Amino acid sequence: MGRAPCCDKANVKKGPWSPEEDDKLKTYIEQHGTGGNWIALPQKIGLKRCGKSCRLRWLNYLRPNLKHGGFSEEEDNIICSLFLSIGSRWSIIAGQLPGRTDNDIKNYWNTRLKKKLLGRQRKDQQTRARRGNSLKQEIMKRESCDQTFMVPGVMNQSPYWSAEIPAAATVMSSDQGPTDLDQDQVSTLRSLLIKLGENFSDHQPNSTATTTTTNFQYPIGIISSPQDHQPYANTSSFLASTFSAATNCSDKTCTDQLSNMFQRLEDFPNQLCEFGYENPPQLDHGLEGFYGMEMINASTATASISGESSSWGDISSLVSDHHEGNCQQGLPQLQDSAFENLRYFAPAQR
DNA sequence: AAACCCTACAACCGCCACCAC
DNA sequence: TGTGGTGGCGGTTGTAGGGTT
Known part of the structure; x- marks a missing residue:
């Protein structure tokens, strides 16, 4: 088949990204784009990261026009309504909320909205x-x-x-x-x-x-x-x-x-x-x-x-x-x- | 002040569909 | 046509930080 193997997991860094790594990745993608191959990207720029990890970091944190935290009431309602109608299709829900990522919405739902909507039923x-x-x-x-x-x-x-x-x-x-x-x-x-x-x-x-x-x-x-x-x-x-x-x-x-x-x-x-x-x-x-x-x-x-x-x-x-x-x-x-x-x-x- | 608990969020994992070979 | 690489997605875990006891 001749394709390059996926990242060498034994030689890949895990855990939180450092500012230097962020800067490398962001600078490269802004100048050259992803090149359509995330797996090869970290090797090109000298990052000891898995391509998937680079992709996630870019999509969820580094790419422009992202909003973090501070969900508005309107966004809450959109998320709730869409969740109740389509379930945990986070990417689709995220598509309705410009600047929000599926990961963000998923975390927000799991930590706050779900409790707001479903939880606390057994309190008083x-x-x-x-x-x-x-x-x-x-x-x-x-x-x-x-x-x-x-x-x-x-x-x-x-x-x-x-x-x-x-x-x-x-x-x-x-x-x-x-x-x-x-x-x-x-x-x-x-x-x-x-x-x-x-x-x-x-x-x-x-x-x-x-x-x-x-x-x-x-x-x-x-x-x-x-x-x-x-x-x-x-x-x-x-x-x-x-x-x-x-x-x-x-x-x-x-x-x-x-x-x-x-x-x-x-x-x-x-x-x-x-x-x-x-x-x-x-x-x-x-x-x-x-x-x-x-x-x-x-x-x-x-x-x-x-x-x-x-x-x-x-x-x-x-x-x-x-x-x-x-x-x-x-x-x-x-x-x-x-x-x-x-x-x-x-x-x-x- | 220390231990414990809770929350929020970043990151990883595993699965699947698609597609190149 | 089968195999394996890749991208995408949702679920889950790890961990830092703040609050409480």
Whole structure:
């Protein structure tokens, strides 16, 4: 094959970059560019660094017009909204924030935003209950004036499996052992699970037909037996089956995965609470992110994509379509389009 | 003042897709 | 067409610095 081997790892320096190394790398790239070969670059300029390390150093720290720290409220909201809609696609999210690197955003998310959005749900029980009530009121208000996220066939009635949720709620707190939730919390959780359950639905947003199709994509990979692959008539059936399995399954892998799913479901109302409280003016914005999952799932479910998927929904086609199309145009459209999609199920009038 | 803990961030690691050979 | 190098990406780790006990 005749290609030069990658860097000699035994003879490569690791760890923090010195100012001299930074200066060498920056000066060379500003004068000559990368030459299209990062692996060969450190040898050219006498750096005992791996080419990948040089690339990272340049992209994340040395290249011009980079911003470090000091994320604005607007940037916070963009990151949160995009994360909730496309997941940890940091490079795509970074593409929406000029001057920010994927590494920066990833670190910022992991150290601050994630805690802001997801964490602290187990702090003060009193605060939690208060916030839960507040959220419930917000949701009840939405439900009373907006029907757009109700699913055909389920409209104006509670899915039958919702009655099982109080029992499931006890199972959910798997990492702390069974925990009893008060009635308000159960009620709040039930409302949110109903919403979340419908987010896994394959229903078409504009369809008037009752959903009985077979394109539903299981949000988690716990169902492995052939008979379990029989399509569920709807999300309600799937969740009812899952909750039932949670109490009966003896396989540790299965229960672990169920626990993960339930943990995620448990986090769901808290995510909304935390995000809403931390960003009062952007509450709608955050909720749109969640409601948007349904739209995203719906947009991809009919294609029965078998590749990359996650419980956040398979959005790879949405992302890649927008991303590829926008790469040549400075990515101005992804943000608008994504937010437009996220708004799909948000109340039209507020 | 020392030990410990927490946070933020730079850097590394491993995987994957693409492409040259 | 298969193999291996390279770039790109996301996840994870290491560590410095500040805060707390």
